[in-house]
Amino acid sequence: MKILIIGASAAGTAAIESIRRYDQESSIVQLSDERHQLYSRCLLSYYLSDSIPREGLQYRDPGFHSQMRVELHEGTRAVHLDTDRQCVTCDDGSVHEFDKLLIATGSLAKFPAYIPQGMEGVNVLRTLDDVEMIRTNVRRARRAVVLGGGLIGMKAAVALNECGLVTSVVVRSSRVLSQMIDQEASHFVTERLGASSIEVFFKTDITEVESRGNTLEAVRTDSGQRIPCELLVVAKGVQPNTDLIADTDIRKRWGIETNAHMQTSRENIYAAGDVAETFDITTGRHAVSALWTCAVQQGHLAGLNMIGRGKAYDGAVLMNSLSIGGIPLISYGVTNPPEGEGYQVITREQGRAGVYKKIVLKEHRIRGIILLGRIDNAGVLLSLIQRREDVSSFEDRLVSDQFGYGTLVGSVGAPDLARYHNP
Ligand SMILES: Cc1cc2nc3c(=O)[nH]c(=O)nc-3n(C[C@H](O)[C@H](O)[C@H](O)COP(=O)(O)OP(=O)(O)OC[C@H]3O[C@@H](n4cnc5c(N)ncnc54)[C@H](O)[C@@H]3O)c2cc1C
Structure with missing residues (x-):
């Protein structure tokens, strides 16, 4: 064949x-x-x-x-x-x-029509060639702007900041990582970014790109700011x-x-x-x-x-992990459930400890998870999603620090426990 x-x-x-x-x-x-x-x-x-x-x-x-x-x-x-x-x-x-x-x-990578392609200093982050180009631009840059607050935008912002560039992020929505986390978790993440001196402009878009010749000099936003920069990474999604x-x-x-x-x-x-x-x-x-x-x-x-070894796909679970300013973050599935569709939400927040946990349930099955600051048991929780397990007998303990493999003992049948070791 x-x-x-x-x-x-x-x-x-x-x-x-x-x-x-x-x-x-x-x-x-x-x-x-x-x-x-x-x-x-x-x-x-x-x-x-x-x-x-x-x-x-x-x-x-x-x-x-x-x-x-x-x-x-x-x-x-x-x-x-x-x-x-x-x-x-x-x-x-x-x-x-x-x-x-x-x-x-x-x-x-999506590229808005109002941003000129091919301008020196304007990049996307998709391939190894893109990164080599950004690395070249970083050497002659002092300030960077990232357009987009999704996973790739955040990764780019953290990296550029670590390269020593004064970094700003321009985000159209009211939160960062909007596909991945909710408003509360975004608040935690934004605080961490601030601590690393990454400035985030929410509910803002770039309207214009200024250049000298073909070289980027600044961006202008719809809220009237002019942000000088020698490097722009466009991360508006894929x-x-x-x-x-x-x-x-x-x-x-x-x-x-x-x-x-x-x-x-x-x-x-x-x-x-x-x-x-x-x-x-x-x-x-x-x-x-x-x-x-x-x-x-x-x-x-x-x-x-x-090759004819027929096997059906159980389906995808959107999952992501990231570390922002040393704080680990994991999210799975539906993290911003729509109202009126029967979702139930359990959260636990320990602001000082920088810990936030959220479990989204529907019909006693986990549909989404955010773990910020403490990500232990992420594997057990993921496996509960993948197996569409009824969690009603231990629902109240899902966000507690004591929740773990041990909680499942006595909650699911003994022969089933081995499954959680190897999801
Ligand atoms: C910077 C960055 C960070 C990311 N971080 C994460 C993360 O932390 N976690 C996570 O889960 N995902 C992350 N992703 C997403 C992840 O990389 C993608 O989901 C994954 O690469 C998809 O794999 P793929 O094989 O479908 O396609 P791709 O990786 O996009 O590869 C497709 C390949 O096909 C080639 N191709 C396209 N058209 C043609 C053609 N006509 N002829 C020949 N070749 C062609 C492309 O050039 C490319 O090499 C990240 C992506 C980026 C860019």
Whole structure:
């Protein structure tokens, strides 16, 4: 069988590993428009701040592709997909036929039209090349602005601050990490950022970028500020990179629609990772998860299903972890439940200790979690979400410091306990 994989990152790599566990015969060709060894995108901001060396980004051994007997074409962009003839054409003119195709093309950084692309000092943070460019700009910069207060924006702000730049964050909403945490947790995080002298402008957007020649000098905001800066990182979110299916009948909403087997609306074509829309356990809806852990799980499943080892995806749980000013933060699932939809919320706040815990429940099952300051038991709680466990018998203890594996003893059947050791 001829297997073709487009994209060589979390999802594409996981698919190869699953396939080769069971199938030594099929040929695997992988296309990547990047030219770097497999690297972890999640660690890019730590390389930016020099907290890890470039080699620390490495995600698999340099010999990975030859060990897995994968024909890797680096610096090669797939530009056209013919679903009837089952082949993909690349920007170098090469054509690759397939029996099974995995689209693992990830996502693209959104870039507002009012910000000029190509201006010196204006960057996004998505790839290793982007980071190399930012590192070059950091050397001649004193002040930086980050546009966007999501996960990537926050990671960028912390890294630039650690590089010694006076750093400001411009956020359109009233809180940072709005997809991940609630107003109270955002308050804690903002205080920590303030302590690191990162200034956050809430409910603000950039309206104009000032330059001298083609070099960035300042940004202007809709609340009238002029913030001088030599570096701007645009982190306004990501969108699934679905370009390749534009001329096909493969169905998409925000991302490419997939079923529980990571199959698209075309039988022999699969999608996984940031480009794919999958079932979300905590909301019960289909969505793009845009997280490394989800991309790996989906890639593994796509690989298995492509070689006929049918396995269904339980669904994604949005999960994230971050350290802000040394304070650990973990969030899972629905953290800002809509009113009137039957959600119940339990919180515990210890302001002085910098601890905040929130559990979101529906029908006695955990749908979301925020743990800030104390993240012990995050694994047990995640496993309760994944297993859709009825927690009514110990609901009142979920946010207590004493909650843990021990709480489950006597609450769930003894034979079931082992499951929580290895979710
Ligand atoms: C700075 C940063 C920090 C992050 N931090 C976290 C974190 O802490 N936790 C977390 O869970 N997630 C984090 N993420 C998100 C995580 O990195 C992504 O969810 C994950 O990389 C998705 O993997 P993927 O394989 O779907 O796609 P991607 O990693 O986006 O890879 C897709 C690859 O396909 C290539 N490609 C695209 N189109 C084509 C084409 N037509 N032809 C050939 N190649 C193509 C792309 O260039 C890319 O190399 C972070 C992301 C960034 C950018």
